[in-house]
């Protein structure tokens with residue numbers, strides 16, 4: 082088990098390798114792990130490294146302290162009366178959009194273990210992950226409308242798909258905090274769990290996924306994500322091509338052999 086970022090200045094993202102599972106912990110607890118530049122750069126680098134690392138077959142993103150992530154660090158963003166307006170589009174192009182795209186494109190499952198409040202881009206970072214587990218005390222807040230912004234980091238795309246347009250409009254326009262259990266009930270997240278069980282449940286899920294046929298999971302992830310933008314016919318064609326690729330994989334051969342031999346399969350992610 083390797084722990085990086087423990088020497089000198091505390092690293093804004095801790096990276097821990099647990100066999101084939103990589104655990105990324107946002108680490109600015111005094112600021113509820115809100116994003117400054119350093120945390121952005123560190124998380125993006127860690128996500129890219131996990132994507133490229135063939136020994137990594139599942140990723141967990143969580144937060145240290147009592148929050149998951151409070152979105153942009155607004156203390157960096159105070160503009161004096163009459164000061165020059167910032168270009169927030171540049172911020173999205175440089176930081177948030179590449180991060181969200183990297184998570185959605187990563188060819189392995191990404192779990193969000195939401196340990197506390199997830200607000201603004203922090204909520205949408207969690208929703209960009211493939212499986213969201215949240216502690217019962219956690220809540221999700223689309224806080225953007227309180228400061229005159231739109232729900233970025235994919236929020237306007239994800240939310241109507243997850244919870245329907247009517248709820249998405251209410252949650253975003255009114256910035257209503259959604260407790261974890263309600264988030265589960267309305268289909269915004271996978272599951273709410275007891276606070277004390279969050280990390281053990283997330284790690285158990287991550288370890289199970291890290292032993293699964295990784296290539297099949299990656300194809301499943303990408304097919305499900307694209308399903309909303311393709312026609313049924315296009316989707317059937319894409320399923321055929323994915324199945325063609327997977328039919329040639331070692332994990333498929335092992336899965337069928339193991340089934341016929343009535344034993345547990347050993348998948349290698351190949």
Ligand code: LHQ
Nearest residue numbers: 112113115151152153154155156169172198200201202224
């Ligand atoms: C914070 C923050 C924070 C700094 C809590 N910044 N310090 C993209 C493009 C570019 C620019 C703009 O943004 C974006 C994307 C975005 O994410 S926009 C949305 C930004 N986020 C927010 O508006 C959320 C602001 N935070 C809150 O509404 C509350 O803090 C939440 C609901 C997250 C938690 O409430 P509480 O549990 O009551 O905690 P608290 O408010 O007391 O916060 C604890 C500390 O954390 C506090 O500092 P202090 O020194 O007083 O203890 C806060 O100031 C600090 N903090 N969020 N985003």
